[in-house]
Amino acid sequence: MGxxxxxxxGWLAANPQWLAAAVFIVAFVECLAIAGLIVPGTVLLFxxxxxxxxxxxxxxxxxxxxxxxxxxxxxVSYFLGRHxxxxxxxxxxLRHHPEWISGAENYFQRYGIASLLVGxxxxxxxxxxxxxxxxxxxxxxxxxxxxxxxxAGWSLAYLLPGWATGAAFRLPLPxxxxxxxxxxxxxxxxxxxxxxxxxxxxxxxxxLWISSMSLAILIGLFIGYPYLTALDQGVMTLVQEHRSxxxxxxxxxxxxxxxxxxxxxxxxxxxxxxxxxxxxRQAIFVGGTLLCTALANTGTKLxxxxxxxxxLTDPLTSYSMPSGHASGSFALFLALAxxxxxxxxxxxxxxxxxLGCLPALSIALSRVYLGAHWPTDVIxxxxxxxxxxxxxxxxxQRRAPLQAMPQKVWWLVLPALLALFGFFVxxxxxxxxxxxxx
Numbered sequence: 001m002g003x004x005x006x007x008x009x010g011w012l013a014a015n016p017q018w019l020a021a022a023v024f025i026v027a028f029v030e031c032l033a034i035a036g037l038i039v040p041g042t043v044l045l046f047x048x049x050x051x052x053x054x055x056x057x058x059x060x061x062x063x064x065x066x067x068x069x070x071x072x073x074x075x076v077s078y079f080l081g082r083h084x085x086x087x088x089x090x091x092x093x094l095r096h097h098p099e100w101i102s103g104a105e106n107y108f109q110r111y112g113i114a115s116l117l118v119g120x121x122x123x124x125x126x127x128x129x130x131x132x133x134x135x136x137x138x139x140x141x142x143x144x145x146x147x148x149x150x151x152a153g154w155s156l157a158y159l160l161p162g163w164a165t166g167a168a169f170r171l172p173l174p175x176x177x178x179x180x181x182x183x184x185x186x187x188x189x190x191x192x193x194x195x196x197x198x199x200x201x202x203x204x205x206x207x208l209w210i211s212s213m214s215l216a217i218l219i220g221l222f223i224g225y226p227y228l229t230a231l232d233q234g235v236m237t238l239v240q241e242h243r244s245x246x247x248x249x250x251x252x253x254x255x256x257x258x259x260x261x262x263x264x265x266x267x268x269x270x271x272x273x274x275x276x277x278x279x280x281r282q283a284i285f286v287g288g289t290l291l292c293t294a295l296a297n298t299g300t301k302l303x304x305x306x307x308x309x310x311x312l313t314d315p316l317t318s319y320s321m322p323s324g325h326a327s328g329s330f331a332l333f334l335a336l337a338x339x340x341x342x343x344x345x346x347x348x349x350x351x352x353x354x355l356g357c358l359p360a361l362s363i364a365l366s367r368v369y370l371g372a373h374w375p376t377d378v379i380x381x382x383x384x385x386x387x388x389x390x391x392x393x394x395x396x397q398r399r400a401p402l403q404a405m406p407q408k409v410w411w412l413v414l415p416a417l418l419a420l421f422g423f424f425v426x427x428x429x430x431x432x433x434x435x436x437x438x
Contacts, residue, residue: 174229202346207397
């Protein structure tokens with residue numbers, strides 16, 4: 001695959017006018033039934049995203065093209081399944097590999113709508129689940145709504161890292177940037193890898209190990225942030241170089257949603273609903289995680305008293321490290337993901353955690369984008385939430401595993417949280433540009 005990939009990327013580098021089409025086509029093929037299993041779409045997506053970030057396409061253009069390509073792949077796959085139904089098994093490829101579709105069928109029948117959302121981030125299932133949804137005659141409006149949401153998170157998770165890498169290679173960054181970035185990224189990668197491995201192998205103390213590794217990285221950031229200035233300034237330069245009015249508006253809405261009082265309302269609502277449904281242990285886990293994260297964030301922020309970046313024309317007067325938006329949003333969404341994964345296989349639990357990280361990461365990144373926090377502030381806030389959440393889960397399960405919640409509880413919790421989320425979006429959207437005009 002190496003020479004072939006080199007030839008494709010070399011041709012695109014020499015013909016950047018075709019790069020937009022390449023992003024769209026690769027995203028489409030990666031999400032297209034059968035083809036997505038054969039073509040190494042993930043590697044190609046990263047490669048074309050790197051080229052896009054080198055100056056050929058803006059971030060918003062890259063994400064939009066990937067999103068549209070993924071949506072088209074989903075829709076085509078859905079209607080293939082809707083048209084052929086069980087005869088789809090006779091198509092080339094599936095005749096000789098029936099396991100490709102049988103695995104997706106079992107997954108869809110077990111998890112229903114959630115399978116389309118979660119399976120988007122599981123390679124072998126991603127291109128097959130939309131086709132299976134069509135085979136089982138899922139109503140198209142319902143399928144389209146879930147597909148739009150899943151494609152938005154997928155394009156962000158799969159294209160942003162490559163685009164940022166390409167942009168970083170293009171810009172003149174401070175000396176020592178790549179060394180510092182490698183140390184921080186390597187530490188997080190090791191933590192995530194060991195955490196995933198221990199969870200998949202069902203180690204008894206997996207959550208305790210995750211909490212300990214998060215705490216170790218957090219302590220390292222608290223001690224080492226004065227020596228990570230090249231990383232902070234380099235990322236801030238990279239972000240500010242690629243700002244746009246459209247992304248400004250999105251970032252402001254996200255950051256307003258993540259404000260302390262709004263996260264407090266989300267947390268109080270979630271805890272109250274769990275208590276109302278008599279989910280006592282779940283309520284204690286969620287309430288304890290969110291409360292301890294907020295207290296720890298406030299205490300460490302006052303202790304280190306780090307000054308914020310001077311990007312805003314009207315700088316904030318509060319301290320910077322760790323980011324309250326990052327710690328609050330990750331604590332909330334990780335706690336929700338933990339509850340969603342109870343009673344499910346390890347791989348499914350990890351996928352729920354990945355999904356929970358996406359909205360939290362969007363809120364956290366909005367702080368760096370708007371210049372309200374240094375990147376290390378956001379990483380510290382994330383590690384703080386991860387440490388507290390994992391420790392809370394370990395304490396909650398010392399005597400007995402935390403049980404899965406009944407489906408009727410989720411039908412109460414999720415609509416209530418989504419309604420509150422929608423209220424905040426509609427409330428803040430008309431005022432965002434005025435409030436954060438630079």
